[in-house]
């Protein structure tokens with residue numbers, strides 16, 4: 490099984506703070522400065538730096554810190570094209586919260602087209618960039634904060650991230666912010682020191698163009714996107730607090746470095762019959778306590794964790810993980826099912842109108858064009874996926890957190 494992650498975010502104070510989007514000038518006002526600041530807020534309940542559309546840099550850090558403080562987690566959703574991308578933003582507008590749109594390496598290749606050879610990850614890279622640009626064009630219209638993220642990247646896949654970093658740097662030069670908000674590196678199969686050394690090297694590059702890093706410790710069980718971790722040793726499923734603290738110190742030494750940690754606590758990708766692996770979110774609570782004691786800091790939750798392999802978890806376990814500083818939960822399996830289930834229902838409902846171009850129960854000459862238009866079943870999938878995400882947002886306390 491592929492093993493999971495909880496993520497810790499560390500926020501290094503920085504003079505190179507990301508510049509939030511500000512108007513070029515402000516109208517003369519007699520309001521006090523605090524009131525003036527409130528006036529520029531896009532969302533009443535969120536930090537002023539967070540605006541509708543793609544959120545990067547300091548605004549992303551502000552958003553995640555706010556989520557940790559307020560006790561909600563953002564749904565992080567794997568997508569495969571504009572249908573699932575739009576379903577994410579439709580859902581976020583419905584539940585009134587932020588959304589994280591996540592591209593996998595395979596998902597990127599799928600967006601570019603299945604017949605492409607994908608030599609040197611050319612299709613994976615082009616598809617992710619195309620998808621990111623789609624989001625950038627439409628996200629503001631949905632009026633919600635959107636985080637653009639990529640999913641698991643193992644050691645042999647690093648050239649994929651290298652090329653996405655090239656794209657981030659080019660975008661940064663032109664727009665003053667990266668194309669993607671964050672990338673995940675999953676070196677959890679390597680020894681701890683090597684895992685963190687590689688992450689640190691990448692974070693040094695990411696920090697220069699305000700990209701946030703998500704890293705993994707331990708292993709998420711199960712199988713996802715062609716990576717099968719079904720045979721991983723059981724102890725890798727449960728991260729030790731000392732390991733998280735080691736990463737916290739190492740990555741925290743990178744100037745302007747911002748990161749979240751996916752530390753495994755028995756989480757598994759996919760949905761399986763219960764009883765195989767036990768989820769132990771207590772590990773995240775113990776880790777926070779360990780770091781707080783080591784650092785002697787006030788903050789009882791110094792790390793930001795992310796939760797992989799959440800599909801099929803009990804609401805109780807999810808809530809307990811959020812209390813331990815989980816600020817994002819990945820959702821893939823459950824939304825895959827929801828999208829399919831929506832199309833399945835559509836076909837079942839209109840079966841007799843979908844057996845030929847002409848002829849249905851209303852008559853042998855009746856045309857069926859409006860039933861087999863691909864937009865109809867795809868829309869049914871989008872709706873079902875968006876509805877499932879509203880339910881996910883409820884589990885994550887992420888409803889009505891904007892205004």
Ligand SMILES: [Zn+2]
Nearest residue numbers: 709797798819
């Ligand atoms: Zn994962």
